[in-house]
Amino acid sequence: MPLARPLLALALAGALLLAAACGDSDDDPGTIILATTTSTHDSGLLEELVPRFEERTGITVKVIAVGTGAALRMAGEGNADAVLVHAPEAEAPYVASGDLVSGRLVMTNDFVIVGPPDDPAAAAAAPDLPAALAAIASGGRFVSRGDDSGTHKKELALWVAAGLDPARLTREETGQGMGATLTIASERGAYTLTDRATYLALRDVLDLAVLVEGDATLLNAYRIHVVNPDKHEGVAGEQAEAFAAFLLEPETQALIGRFRAEEFGRSLFTPAVQIPVGGG
Amino acid sequence: MEARFDRVQFAYGDQPVVDVPELRFAAGRVTALLGPNGSGKSTLLRLLAGLERPRAGRVLLGEEPATAARASVAYAFQEAVFLSGTLRANLDLALRLRGLPPPERRARLAEAATACGVAHLLDRPANRLSGGEAQRANLARTLSLRAPLTLLDEPLAGFDERGRAQMLEELPALLRRFAGTTVLVTHDRDEALRLAEDLVLLREGRVRAAGPRREVFGSPPDPETAAFLGYTLIPTDAGLAGVAPGGLRPGPGEFMLTLHVEEIVDLVTSVEVVGRAHGERIAVAFPPDFPLPAPREQVTVSAPTEMVVSFTEPAPKRLTAPPARP
Amino acid sequence: MEAIWDGLVEAFRLIGTGDGELFSIAGRSLLVSGSATALAMLVGVPLGYLLGRARFPARTLILAAVGTGMGMPPVVAGLVIWLLLVRSGPFGGFELIYTKQAMIIAQFLIATPLVIAFTAASIQALPARLPDLLAVLGAGKLRTLWLLAREARLGLLAAVMAGFGAVVSEVGASMAVGGNLVGDTRVLTTAIVTETSRADTERAIAYGLVLLAMAFAIVAVLTVVQQRSPR
Numbered sequence: 001m002p003l004a005r006p007l008l009a010l011a012l013a014g015a016l017l018l019a020a021a022c023g024d025s026d027d028d029p030g031t032i033i034l035a036t037t038t039s040t041h042d043s044g045l046l047e048e049l050v051p052r053f054e055e056r057t058g059i060t061v062k063v064i065a066v067g068t069g070a071a072l073r074m075a076g077e078g079n080a081d082a083v084l085v086h087a088p089e090a091e092a093p094y095v096a097s098g099d100l101v102s103g104r105l106v107m108t109n110d111f112v113i114v115g116p117p118d119d120p121a122a123a124a125a126a127p128d129l130p131a132a133l134a135a136i137a138s139g140g141r142f143v144s145r146g147d148d149s150g151t152h153k154k155e156l157a158l159w160v161a162a163g164l165d166p167a168r169l170t171r172e173e174t175g176q177g178m179g180a181t182l183t184i185a186s187e188r189g190a191y192t193l194t195d196r197a198t199y200l201a202l203r204d205v206l207d208l209a210v211l212v213e214g215d216a217t218l219l220n221a222y223r224i225h226v227v228n229p230d231k232h233e234g235v236a237g238e239q240a241e242a243f244a245a246f247l248l249e250p251e252t253q254a255l256i257g258r259f260r261a262e263e264f265g266r267s268l269f270t271p272a273v274q275i276p277v278g279g280g
Numbered sequence: 281m282e283a284r285f286d287r288v289q290f291a292y293g294d295q296p297v298v299d300v301p302e303l304r305f306a307a308g309r310v311t312a313l314l315g316p317n318g319s320g321k322s323t324l325l326r327l328l329a330g331l332e333r334p335r336a337g338r339v340l341l342g343e344e345p346a347t348a349a350r351a352s353v354a355y356a357f358q359e360a361v362f363l364s365g366t367l368r369a370n371l372d373l374a375l376r377l378r379g380l381p382p383p384e385r386r387a388r389l390a391e392a393a394t395a396c397g398v399a400h401l402l403d404r405p406a407n408r409l410s411g412g413e414a415q416r417a418n419l420a421r422t423l424s425l426r427a428p429l430t431l432l433d434e435p436l437a438g439f440d441e442r443g444r445a446q447m448l449e450e451l452p453a454l455l456r457r458f459a460g461t462t463v464l465v466t467h468d469r470d471e472a473l474r475l476a477e478d479l480v481l482l483r484e485g486r487v488r489a490a491g492p493r494r495e496v497f498g499s500p501p502d503p504e505t506a507a508f509l510g511y512t513l514i515p516t517d518a519g520l521a522g523v524a525p526g527g528l529r530p531g532p533g534e535f536m537l538t539l540h541v542e543e544i545v546d547l548v549t550s551v552e553v554v555g556r557a558h559g560e561r562i563a564v565a566f567p568p569d570f571p572l573p574a575p576r577e578q579v580t581v582s583a584p585t586e587m588v589v590s591f592t593e594p595a596p597k598r599l600t601a602p603p604a605r606p
Numbered sequence: 607m608e609a610i611w612d613g614l615v616e617a618f619r620l621i622g623t624g625d626g627e628l629f630s631i632a633g634r635s636l637l638v639s640g641s642a643t644a645l646a647m648l649v650g651v652p653l654g655y656l657l658g659r660a661r662f663p664a665r666t667l668i669l670a671a672v673g674t675g676m677g678m679p680p681v682v683a684g685l686v687i688w689l690l691l692v693r694s695g696p697f698g699g700f701e702l703i704y705t706k707q708a709m710i711i712a713q714f715l716i717a718t719p720l721v722i723a724f725t726a727a728s729i730q731a732l733p734a735r736l737p738d739l740l741a742v743l744g745a746g747k748l749r750t751l752w753l754l755a756r757e758a759r760l761g762l763l764a765a766v767m768a769g770f771g772a773v774v775s776e777v778g779a780s781m782a783v784g785g786n787l788v789g790d791t792r793v794l795t796t797a798i799v800t801e802t803s804r805a806d807t808e809r810a811i812a813y814g815l816v817l818l819a820m821a822f823a824i825v826a827v828l829t830v831v832q833q834r835s836p837r
Binding site: 373 | 735736738739744749756
Binding site: 031033038042044047062063064065074077078079177178179180183201202204205232234235 | 609692693694698699701703704785786787788790800802803804805807
């Protein structure tokens, strides 16, 4: 007797809560789902930008952090309103099919190859990127994201460009996000490809150094695309467009440029729009 | 309260269990349902309690169908089942479910518990009582209801031998005091004869005999029933005869048999002479002062005619003359 | 070792200073998982009662299905609910994906088989004649159900504990259908994932400690009730 009554109360409360919670969310300015990469999410950038946008417009942005591949697929099925991704080759078919519209560059940073500070494969000494990759392939261990993310796609493209077949290399795939993959590489004394932002954010807890950087092919470009509302029912095209526009506003761009720059001594992301001197 | 079965049929699934065209339990009397395991005794009790609905016919308590008259019934299952909590709480719950006010509940609870000898157990957890204690508690719960119809399923199961003997002595007085019409189920003939005024004999879901116990016991309708009642069945020249338990004595008499002695069984307080008559193996109790035969000897044993029934076709009837010579 | 120590110190500081984010996330965990468990009880207890009491042909099959459901990884439940609720899915129109409601639904799916199984087991453990006894004593249908539930209360408590314990600590489904949105659907487990991938070990540990403390507190309360109740 002392027990069943609270149980019943709990059950009723739960039912009421669910019923009540289902009833809200009308006449608000709207909600968009932004599918994005784990790297933008793990760096914390969006958590800085999104609240500003929400405060100004009243539009709620649901940031879903998945790999670039999954983000694009969500967009292709109309399960997201906008995507912020960094895999141009993977984006192209969606743009061509009309699923994604009004794509534009938001920011860039660069990919770097990190590895054990003592560099057992002597990748840092290689004359160029293909040579560095060949050195790692023959003399080191490499840990790959293996999660169909933008970084993963980039890595595969780099092996191919260096004349190596990734399927025949002894790589280990983590299937996890950038942060987890960096940690695994650090623990195993292995090399990996990472975006600089995530690496910098985690640098202190990693036993990894930047060994290869600066090659033109290592540019990492983040684009925002709006999901075509004419092609997918239920897509909040207007709101998504507003968010895309917000990202390119000078003020936002300045914010991107400054994001955690003090902390790391350099910018994590380079804004796409040139900021006038003194701007921001 | 009178209870009766009116063309009642009942089955579990496709298995017919009970088929009772007519049966009355007279108001105020104690009736024993007697029969072997699986004869449908407990099913009859469940029908009376309204726990089962007959497939055909009616089970009536007074004028009401049993399923609508549960408040008139108190039922003690064979296994004592209690809810968690003390025995007092269990007894009280039963009275509370009858809608009795607290003072009356307290009075009835104390009275029944004392009468059944469980007053000292009232504050013990009911589920931790020993077998005999639990049965007495079960009885106390049932009797405290003072229901117009009291149903007891094997009320002496679960007792050890001493407890059973004691309960057998106490129960008639308890029933007189607390119970109105009573129907009890037992598979034990002695129990039935000690506790009940009326007997209903059941076999395979059918009533074989019903009525005052002396009548039913004195004229079993068929050999199987007779055997169940403890009759000794003897195939004679004049047909199958049954001798009531204790009917056979050594020496000549009205219904005489020649016993080919095979074995002497000394039971200390009495002696049983076991042998064959008309090919049937028979045991006869010999009084202590009677000279005992030796194995392979022949002795004459007999029974008075009023203790012998004949099952000669067409209908069983009482024998009026000795069917066999010595 | 040092990282663990620092993590613990910082974790206790966050808890001690009443860190707002920590407590709002913990509250959200409690709300989501508590609601899911309550709903699971609402549905699972009657079903478990039926499975424990009634005998019908498909019963064994259903019990086997329930057993399988108990072993189902939460992330699978998450995937199923995600496919159903996502905009292109059959129930996309309700716009429930990436909401607390979606998380409650997914956790409900995880907790319900547990509740059913524990309830069925506890009902089956009752004396077989108990319903008959209550019927002959004159208890009505509701009263009978109530008294049986009271008899089975230890098993029902186990059902609550098992259900709540499973959903409050699962991460896969919450991540998939909740989306781990800051201030909205981020609960303790998904927050731990986030903070771990951001290498904010201190916060991750703090969340982990709160999660443990919460699970402990609830299980402790229920265990005390369980031990105190007379048999």
